[in-house]
Amino acid sequence: MSTQTEKSPVIGKKSSPRSEAFKTFMKRLLKNKAAVIGGLVILFIILVGIIGPFLSKTDPNAQDILNKLQPPSKDHWFGTDNFGRDIFTRIVFGTKLTLKVGFLSVLIGGVVGIVLGIVSGYYGGIIDTLIMRVMDVLLAFPGILLALAIVSVLGGSLTNVIIAVGIFSVPAFARIVRGSTLQVKKLEYIDAVRALGASDGRIIFKHILPNIMSPIIVQATMRIATAILTASGLAFLGLGAQPPEPEWGAMLSDGRAYMHNASHMVMFPGMMIVIVVLAFNIFGDGLRDALDPKMKQ
Amino acid sequence: MTKYIIRRLLQTIPVLLGVSILVFSLMFLIPGDPAQVMAGEGASAQTVENLREKLGLNDPAYVQYGRYLSSALQGDLGNSIRSGRPVMEEIQTRFWVTLEVAIYSTILAVFIGLIAGIISAVRHYTLTDVSIMIIALFGLSMPNFWLGLLLIQWFALGNLPFDIPFPEFLKMRPSGWGDTWRQMVLPVITLGTGGAAIIARMTRSSMLEVIGQDYIRTARAKGVSERVVIYRHALKNALIPVVTIIGLEFGGFLGGAVLTETIFAINGMGRLTIDAIRQRDFPVVQGTVLVISLLFVVVNLLVDISYKFLNKRIDLN
Amino acid sequence: MNEMENILVVNNLQTTFKTDAGDIRAVDGVSFTVPKGKTIGIVGESGSGKSITSLTILRLLASNGRVNGGEVLFKGKDLLKLPEKAMREIRGNQISMIFQEPMTSLNPVYTVGQQIGETIQIHKKVGKKEAIQQSIEMLKLVGIPSPEKRVKQYPHELSGGMRQRVMIAMALACDPEILIADEPTTALDVTIQAQILELIKDLQNRLGMSVIMITHDLGVVAETCDYVAVMYAGQVVEYSDVRSLFKNPKHPYTLGLLNSLPRHDIEQEKLIPIKGMVPSPHEMPVGCRFAPRCPVATELCHNKMPQLLNTNDSNAEQIRCWMFSDEWDGDSEVTLYGEKRTIKG
Numbered sequence: 001m002s003t004q005t006e007k008s009p010v011i012g013k014k015s016s017p018r019s020e021a022f023k024t025f026m027k028r029l030l031k032n033k034a035a036v037i038g039g040l041v042i043l044f045i046i047l048v049g050i051i052g053p054f055l056s057k058t059d060p061n062a063q064d065i066l067n068k069l070q071p072p073s074k075d076h077w078f079g080t081d082n083f084g085r086d087i088f089t090r091i092v093f094g095t096k097l098t099l100k101v102g103f104l105s106v107l108i109g110g111v112v113g114i115v116l117g118i119v120s121g122y123y124g125g126i127i128d129t130l131i132m133r134v135m136d137v138l139l140a141f142p143g144i145l146l147a148l149a150i151v152s153v154l155g156g157s158l159t160n161v162i163i164a165v166g167i168f169s170v171p172a173f174a175r176i177v178r179g180s181t182l183q184v185k186k187l188e189y190i191d192a193v194r195a196l197g198a199s200d201g202r203i204i205f206k207h208i209l210p211n212i213m214s215p216i217i218v219q220a221t222m223r224i225a226t227a228i229l230t231a232s233g234l235a236f237l238g239l240g241a242q243p244p245e246p247e248w249g250a251m252l253s254d255g256r257a258y259m260h261n262a263s264h265m266v267m268f269p270g271m272m273i274v275i276v277v278l279a280f281n282i283f284g285d286g287l288r289d290a291l292d293p294k295m296k297q
Numbered sequence: 298m299t300k301y302i303i304r305r306l307l308q309t310i311p312v313l314l315g316v317s318i319l320v321f322s323l324m325f326l327i328p329g330d331p332a333q334v335m336a337g338e339g340a341s342a343q344t345v346e347n348l349r350e351k352l353g354l355n356d357p358a359y360v361q362y363g364r365y366l367s368s369a370l371q372g373d374l375g376n377s378i379r380s381g382r383p384v385m386e387e388i389q390t391r392f393w394v395t396l397e398v399a400i401y402s403t404i405l406a407v408f409i410g411l412i413a414g415i416i417s418a419v420r421h422y423t424l425t426d427v428s429i430m431i432i433a434l435f436g437l438s439m440p441n442f443w444l445g446l447l448l449i450q451w452f453a454l455g456n457l458p459f460d461i462p463f464p465e466f467l468k469m470r471p472s473g474w475g476d477t478w479r480q481m482v483l484p485v486i487t488l489g490t491g492g493a494a495i496i497a498r499m500t501r502s503s504m505l506e507v508i509g510q511d512y513i514r515t516a517r518a519k520g521v522s523e524r525v526v527i528y529r530h531a532l533k534n535a536l537i538p539v540v541t542i543i544g545l546e547f548g549g550f551l552g553g554a555v556l557t558e559t560i561f562a563i564n565g566m567g568r569l570t571i572d573a574i575r576q577r578d579f580p581v582v583q584g585t586v587l588v589i590s591l592l593f594v595v596v597n598l599l600v601d602i603s604y605k606f607l608n609k610r611i612d613l614n
Numbered sequence: 615m616n617e618m619e620n621i622l623v624v625n626n627l628q629t630t631f632k633t634d635a636g637d638i639r640a641v642d643g644v645s646f647t648v649p650k651g652k653t654i655g656i657v658g659e660s661g662s663g664k665s666i667t668s669l670t671i672l673r674l675l676a677s678n679g680r681v682n683g684g685e686v687l688f689k690g691k692d693l694l695k696l697p698e699k700a701m702r703e704i705r706g707n708q709i710s711m712i713f714q715e716p717m718t719s720l721n722p723v724y725t726v727g728q729q730i731g732e733t734i735q736i737h738k739k740v741g742k743k744e745a746i747q748q749s750i751e752m753l754k755l756v757g758i759p760s761p762e763k764r765v766k767q768y769p770h771e772l773s774g775g776m777r778q779r780v781m782i783a784m785a786l787a788c789d790p791e792i793l794i795a796d797e798p799t800t801a802l803d804v805t806i807q808a809q810i811l812e813l814i815k816d817l818q819n820r821l822g823m824s825v826i827m828i829t830h831d832l833g834v835v836a837e838t839c840d841y842v843a844v845m846y847a848g849q850v851v852e853y854s855d856v857r858s859l860f861k862n863p864k865h866p867y868t869l870g871l872l873n874s875l876p877r878h879d880i881e882q883e884k885l886i887p888i889k890g891m892v893p894s895p896h897e898m899p900v901g902c903r904f905a906p907r908c909p910v911a912t913e914l915c916h917n918k919m920p921q922l923l924n925t926n927d928s929n930a931e932q933i934r935c936w937m938f939s940d941e942w943d944g945d946s947e948v949t950l951y952g953e954k955r956t957i958k959g
Contacts, residue, residue, distance in 0.1 A: 031634075137315030141586065142545075142593040143552025149586050152574040153326040229440055233556055236442050237571055252443060256560075259450055266450070270443035278438035285434075511718040517674050518713075519706035519733045519784065523698075533723050 028290040035286020041279035049095035058086050060093040060246045069262040079264040090246035097247050101231040102224040108166030113173025121181030135171040156239040165227045176219050180212035214291040221284035225277045320587045321365050335577050374584040379576050384584035395565035399550040401485045406492030414500025436494025445487040445560040484557045492546040503535040537607050544600030548593040622648035627684035629670045638895040640666040642848040653825040655835040658845035664828045668794045707737040710785035714797040716777035720769035727765035730784045737788045752783035775806035794826045844868050847903040854931040865935050867904045873951040886951045912944040
């Protein structure tokens with residue numbers, strides 16, 4: 001990096017307006033009761049995922065055939081499954097799997113998508129066209145189909161589901177990031193920074209990326225919800241975590257055969273998926289409203 | 298307008314090529330020897346070699362792709378490894394079932410979503426609005442395979458929660474009307490409600506944005522009644538952006554078919570795909586994925602064109 | 615002035631808005647009268663409540679706005695007490711309004727003819743065909759060339775000036791008695807501005823309606839108005855006929871406004887801006903709202919709000935300033951923006 005760049009006055013004391021903006025953002029977010037509840041539920045689920053397994057005295061895979069298909073009771077809060085395993089324990093242990101898929105796949109999809117989106121928006125031209133056409137191709141596989149196709153060839157496993165759902169998330173990030181990059185690029189101060197001799201890398205990381213974080217954060221939150229839904233769908237189809245892993249979608253699938261006499265096997269895993277996905281969606285809505293009050297009337 | 302359609306059609310070509318390349322390369326993503334994987338663990342070396350020869354796996358990749366593309370363009374998607382029948386034939390018999398469910402689901406989603414979204418927007422910040430939006434959030438967050446199972450639990454098995462007696466005539470029967478119920482009504486409800494949630498949210502925010510526009514104030518200043526303001530002046534403008542997601546929804550329903558058709562035991566393309574994946578019948582997987590994607594691309598093309606048609610007046614600003 | 619001549623009387627109007635940060639009193643005790651066939655200007659800076667005043671008259675406030683008090687007497691009837699249906703019959707028919715942004719004030723998905731025609735159909739109870747025919751007449755009246763062609767066009771096909779003409783045509787289609795023009799020229803090019811003002815004046819003479827001209831531009835006031843209400847922070851601070859306002863401005867704020875404008879009718883040594891800023895609507899001063907910026911404000915001004923009172927000069931003049939009351943506790947001679955003034959107690 002040239003010395004000139006070092007000397008360039010990078011909009012001095014830039015942290016203060018930013019921290020000011022962060023304060024108003026937090027104020028708005030905390031005023032939104034639904035978002036706060038959503039955030040608390042997410043925190044709680046994360047806690048359960050991390051420390052739940054240590055607190056549990058039961059083995060999620062301990063079979064007790066004599067007590068199979070028991071309805072919810074004091075001993076088995078969510079009942080037992082067809083092998084007599086305690087569903088509550090399995091759900092607690094499965095929390096980690098769900099969160100792992102949600103966060104890791106969005107991390108993969110997010111990083112790749114952000115890089116592609118910024119490169120596309122910043123450089124434009126043929127690179128932009130090329131990247132965006134590839135994204136169009138990925139988007140041409142509707143819904144769960146892309147992830148399904150990838151997992152079908154890679155083989156069903158939690159890692160492969162994370163990869164597949166990650167790839168499935170790339171285009172959404174790339175498109176949003178590209179759009180925001182184009183907007184920020186138009187701002188005059190980017191021209192000013194460039195005129196001062198800043199390198200592309202510096203402009204991208206110091207000036208563009210911080211300015212487009214809001215839509216990225218909102219998108220990431222919502223995408224975690226989608227990722228969890230997609231991954232549990234794959235697991236339901238038998239293409240995710242393999243037995244006896246206590247994956248919620250897989251547990252649901254196991255319960256199908258016993259629906260007529262042990263509906264709790266289907267009920268509880270499904271409810272958990274809804275709660276987690278709902279929490280992320282509500283929190284994402286709240287983040288969006290707090291970051292962009294124009295969206296809200 | 299004609300220029301736009303032509304440009305949009307030309308833009309579709311690279312996407313379709315990309316889709317075909319991606320579908321084709323699925324074969325190469327298979328870890329290990331695809332022929333071995335497809336033939337199964339216990340297959341003899343001769344069987345594997347025969348299969349490899351049959352699939353042309355010994356040729357360089359670009360030759361294989363060229364062959365794949367040219368035969369696909371002629372409507373030949375290869376043969377199923379399990380049944381030996383042409384993939385196209387397998388798909389044809391199941392195509393309409395899936396399409397029908399997707400179309401009805403789209404109609405249901407648009408119908409419920411629009412009404413709910415409009416009511417929500419007109420009564421924004423009232424109890425009605427909040428209730429609708431909470432229901433929509435649930436609809437958005439509900440895995441459709443779970444909803445499907447619950448519907449079976451309630452309507453097919455007749456186990457309504459809280460011991461509500463279930464009307465006998467509505468119960469799913471092994472044949473006749475019960476089939477329609479299971480193969481059409483429940484899957485459409487399963488898929489459509491989730492889609493309705495998305496459309497309702499979108500319609501509401503679009504309506505609210507339009508209601509804040511200057512021309513709505515102008516309409517009120519003219520002495521137009523509130524009803525006319527909403528339904529004549531606001532709605533028409535608000536619906537334009539909503540159109541764009543209808544294509545996405547439709548695609549989601551096509552993709553969602555793999556789940557609903559599994560749950561409701563419908564013999565459509567989704568189930569065909571899943572069965573083929575389980576049996577490692579990759580030509581069939583490739584075929585269904587390709588056909589579903591093509592259909593999706595075409596629908597999106599139509600949606601884009603109609604959007605442009607609706608929006609041309611504003612766009613020229 | 616004869617009371618019967620006043621077609622609109624606004625008395626002590628109060629409008630508040632609910633916001634996240636608390637209620638805002640956007641309009642707080644606004645009074646003025648609109649004589650028949652005359653033009654009254656409401657002038658003030660942005661945020662002074664002038665647009666809200668006009669929207670309150672027609673009851674077109676956004677859903678978080680509420681009228682807390684006062685009356686709007688249109689030919690003796692209080693508009694604030696009318697049922698919504700009766701109010702709709704007045705809007706666009708007896709009282710019309712045009713807005714600041716001609717670019718966004720027309721509905722993009724309907725043709726010019728459909729939009730003018732709608733007003734005519736609603737109020738004159740005529741058919742569609744007749745309405746379009748009358749729309750063409752209206753377009754002709756507002757000076758739009760080849761109206762038969764324009765009537766079928768969409769707003770995006772017209773320029774800003776044209777659109778404002780269409781807005782005027784729409785507003786005048788039912789021969790209203792009052793036209794409220796809310797900054798009708800602010801968004802237009804300077805050359806177009808003059809044309810539009812000329813058009814409004816010309817149509818007023820021909821149709822004999824009253825006009826309420828809302829503007830921040832004293833130039834527009836001088837050119838078009840017969841009477842002026844000067845607004846500051848949600849209140850009318852001075853109301854008088856336009857000649858005396860320019861010749862003998864009384865309120866320190868009015869004086870400040872005039873002094874911050876370049877004028878060619880009198881000699882000015884230099885432009886003197888008003889110090890300070892408009893108070894935030896959340897933290898209104900308890901006394902006179904202009905006191906924090908007023909060069910001659912006293913104890914009294916800071917602590918007690920003055921009322922809008924008739925001055926001794928004539929009935930038509932009203933002013934909201936302690937200097938013109940018996941309670942004035944300051945010097946009897948003050949210097950305001952370089953001008954010496956004698957206060958009569």
